[in-house]
Structure formats: C-alpha cells, structure tokens
Amino acid sequence: MDTERKRAQEKQVVHCMIALYCRRKHHTRGALCPDCAALEAYACQRSDHCPFIRTKTFCSQCKVHCYHPEMRERIRQVMRFSGPRMLWVHPVLAVRHLWETCRERFQTRRKP
Template structure:
C-alpha cells in the first residue's frame, strides 16, 4: 500500500471511530460535537505530519507518540469505546484493522 493511501485509510478509520463515539456518547445525529470535531481535526493533522507512515500500521504501534497528553487520553477513550463496536458498524474496516495490527506485531516480534 502506498504511503498516501495508508495515511488516508488511517484518517478515515479514526474519523469513523470518532463519529461512532460522538453519536453514541454525545447524541450527535448529524456531524460531531465541538469536542469531537476538535479531536478529529487534531488526529488528522497528526496523521498528515507523521514521519513514520512507511514503517508503521497505526499510531498504537508507533514507537513515538506525538499526541499531547490530553488528546492522547481522549483518543484512547474513543478507541476503547468505538473499537469493539466497529465490528457491527463497519465490519470490513474493523477486520482490516485487526489483520494489519496483527501483521505489525508479528513483524516486530520477528525483527527482535
């Protein structure tokens, strides 16, 4: 997968997860609440500037965490909530995420 495609896919995935979280937790039927919109913009900006996109699959597998502490905690909360629910809302996207994460873990284990 090309670096730009990978970056776009990661941004799409995080946006879907934030939308699911906002809809269920904040009752946002259309769009996002202000806090979730800010988190989405922040996450997308971090992904755009990521220098490790070629060698990592997802931010959770990265050796450098570039989110500030407040946003890191917010995105963790979103991931904890939305991650398991993505299987029911976006099953293909969720399965692809699991497969890619497992590949990355195996690749890291083999290189050590």
C-alpha cells in the first residue's frame, strides 16, 4: 500500500471515530464541536508528519508516540468509546482496521 493511501485511510478512520464520539457525547449534528475539531486537526497534522507511515499500520501500533500527553489521552478516550461502536456505524472501516491491526501483530510475532 502506498504512503499517501495509508495516510488517507488513517485520517478517514480517525475522522469517523471522532465524529461518532462527538455526535454521541456532545450531541452535535453535522459539524464537530470545537474541541473535537481541534483533536481531529491535531491527529491529521500528526499523521501528515509521521516518518514511520511506511512501516506502521496505525498510531496505536507505533513504537514512538508523538502525541502530546493531553491529546494522547483525549484520542484514547475517543478510541475507547468509538472502537466497539464502529462495527455498527462503519462496518467496512471497522473490519479493515481490525484486519490490518491483527495482520501487523502476526507479522511482528513471526520476526525473530
């Protein structure tokens, strides 16, 4: 998979998870609230400048965490809430994300 496609896919998953979180927790419709919009912009900026995009699947699988601790905790809350619900809202994205994560774990275990 090429680098730009991986970046776009990662951004799409993050956007869908943040949108679901914002819609359910902050009761927004359509646009994100300012806090969630800032979190999404931060996540996209981190993804745009990631030097490990070729070798990693998602930020959660990365050995180096480039998120500021406060933002890392916020994105963790979003992922914890939205992750299980993504299967009902965006099943294709959720299954693809799960597949890529499992494949990455399997490949890292096989390496000596």
